[in-house]
Amino acid sequence: MQITTRLEFDAGHRIPHHKSQCRNLHGHRYAMEITLSGNIIELDGASDNGMVMDFSDVKAIAKRCVVDVWDHAFLVYKDDTVVLEFLRSLPDHKTVIFNQVPTAENMAAEAFRILKAEYHDTYGTQLQLERVRLYETPNSWADALS
Numbered sequence: 001m002q003i004t005t006r007l008e009f010d011a012g013h014r015i016p017h018h019k020s021q022c023r024n025l026h027g028h029r030y031a032m033e034i035t036l037s038g039n040i041i042e043l044d045g046a047s048d049n050g051m052v053m054d055f056s057d058v059k060a061i062a063k064r065c066v067v068d069v070w071d072h073a074f075l076v077y078k079d080d081t082v083v084l085e086f087l088r089s090l091p092d093h094k095t096v097i098f099n100q101v102p103t104a105e106n107m108a109a110e111a112f113r114i115l116k117a118e119y120h121d122t123y124g125t126q127l128q129l130e131r132v133r134l135y136e137t138p139n140s141w142a143d144a145l146s
């Protein structure tokens with residue numbers, strides 16, 4: 001069985017050497033879909049009986065580990081020195097430094113890497129993270145898969 005839940009956040013970024021307008025500083029309303037697989041919990045009386053994992057618990061982990069970190073931050077590539085220097089000049093600015101250019105692909109891969117370690121198979125139901133889908137716009141997304 002697979003389940004998917006969706007969270008949204010706002011962030012700024014740029015793609016430094018992009019051939020077109022994405023080299024400019026700009027932002028997106030990102031959406032992130034988390035897909036988990038596992039057997040359904042069968043435990044009479046448990047809050048999550050009949051679920052792979054409670055959606056609220058799936059979201060709480062994704063929020064704490066990724067969304068709250070990236071929301072209303074500027075996501076900057078570590079070698080984008082001119083922008084990094086500028087961001088460092090702003091007092092208390094929320095900046096997240098990426099080891100790769102913050103494309104939808106690299107963001108999905110980074111979110112997957114972070115979250116994979118956070119969803120634990122506590123009931124022995126083979127629970128595991130299957131996919132992180134990161135929408136950069138309503139029309140374009142990247143999938144990081146297990």
Ligand SMILES: Nc1nc2c(c(=O)[nH]1)N=C([C@H](O)[C@H](O)COP(=O)(O)OP(=O)(O)OP(=O)(O)O)CN2
Nearest residue numbers: 014015022026028102103104105136137138139140
């Ligand atoms: N494979 C990828 N291509 C592009 C990425 C990316 O992360 N992966 N990112 C960008 C830019 O960040 C840009 O902001 C998005 O590009 P684009 O789809 O052209 O933007 P639109 O506003 O035209 O998108 P709509 O879907 O029409 O709203 C570029 N390419």
Ligand SMILES: [Zn+2]
Nearest residue numbers: 013022026028
């Ligand atoms: Zn963009």
